[in-house]
Amino acid sequence: MVLDKERSRVLVIGGTGHIGKHIVAASARRGHSTSVLIRDVAPSDPAKMELLKRFTDSGVALIKGDLFDHGSLVNAIKGADIVISAVGPRQLAEQTRIVIAIKEVGNVKRFLPSEFGSDVERVHTVDPAATLCASKVKFRCLIEAEGIPHTYVCCNGFAETYLPSIGDVTAVGAGPPSDKITVLGDGDAKAVFVVEEDIAAYTVRAVDDPRTLNKILYMRPPANILSHNELISMWERKVDRTFHVVRIPEADLLKMIKEVAFPMNILLSLALSIFVRGDQANFEIEPSFGVEATKLYPDLRYTTVDEYLDRLL
Numbered sequence: 001m002v003l004d005k006e007r008s009r010v011l012v013i014g015g016t017g018h019i020g021k022h023i024v025a026a027s028a029r030r031g032h033s034t035s036v037l038i039r040d041v042a043p044s045d046p047a048k049m050e051l052l053k054r055f056t057d058s059g060v061a062l063i064k065g066d067l068f069d070h071g072s073l074v075n076a077i078k079g080a081d082i083v084i085s086a087v088g089p090r091q092l093a094e095q096t097r098i099v100i101a102i103k104e105v106g107n108v109k110r111f112l113p114s115e116f117g118s119d120v121e122r123v124h125t126v127d128p129a130a131t132l133c134a135s136k137v138k139f140r141c142l143i144e145a146e147g148i149p150h151t152y153v154c155c156n157g158f159a160e161t162y163l164p165s166i167g168d169v170t171a172v173g174a175g176p177p178s179d180k181i182t183v184l185g186d187g188d189a190k191a192v193f194v195v196e197e198d199i200a201a202y203t204v205r206a207v208d209d210p211r212t213l214n215k216i217l218y219m220r221p222p223a224n225i226l227s228h229n230e231l232i233s234m235w236e237r238k239v240d241r242t243f244h245v246v247r248i249p250e251a252d253l254l255k256m257i258k259e260v261a262f263p264m265n266i267l268l269s270l271a272l273s274i275f276v277r278g279d280q281a282n283f284e285i286e287p288s289f290g291v292e293a294t295k296l297y298p299d300l301r302y303t304t305v306d307e308y309l310d311r312l313l
Helices: 020-029 046-057 070-078 089-105 129-145 196-206 228-239 250-259 264-276 305-311
Strands: 010-013 034-038 061-064 082-085 110-112 151-154 180-184 190-194 215-218 225-227 244-248 290-292
Touching (some): 010 020, 020 034, 020 046, 020 196, 034 070, 046 061, 061 070, 089 129, 110 151, 129 264, 151 196, 180 228, 180 264, 196 215, 228 305, 250 264
Parallel strands (some): 010 082, 034 061, 082 110, 180 244, 215 290
């Protein structure tokens, strides 16, 4: 194990976002000297201000700057050994600016780009998600061509996105269903759900681990690999009732994806890969390209889907 005094200095870009805030917290808890690139250190949004206060209270340094200010980006990276990008979909292309800055600084031991989903090289879907995944593949090629030490984090499905609606992608954000659940395809494809705090914990454990260098870190907690049908059955047992299941065949889903607007079109096209084609768990992880988090870090206890659903009762 790496001793506290030897732990790397971590910079998180996109640290106030959905997964970024969890990574920042996990890095600080792990004892890393942690900093976050922040456009506004005194935001008007009370919730964001409270988040920044929690950061500073835990010893996290706020560095003013952004992706579009090369000087501030270089300055932030100079003080880091590890750079983690957790920027959102609209800023993925701008990560090339991070690569340029990393090359200029020359002291970064590891770069973790913004992936945090399915393995983009093993996804079978349609636009707009197909274009999004292709851009991530292209960015991987750039990182490797520039010789930047890296780890790609493929955590698969965010629990907080999919589980509150019991996997009903058409009702994300609405909470548990009251009478019916929509299932894409036949509901038998295996998906993987990981709680955000666990994603962050595994990610931070990997940043100094030579076993994850230039590899893909997959997260497949054994208890959290479930089909949508299995997820629904688990929820029905907990609430002691049966829900009406509405099934959308793949052909109808493909039509829906073309007709709905952003961001639902992205969500549904990602769901095609996850819930219909089973792209998260339908391949073996070969040591030549990847490692699995729960096998690397068996001492880290993860939250099971069963336990997460109890929170919704």
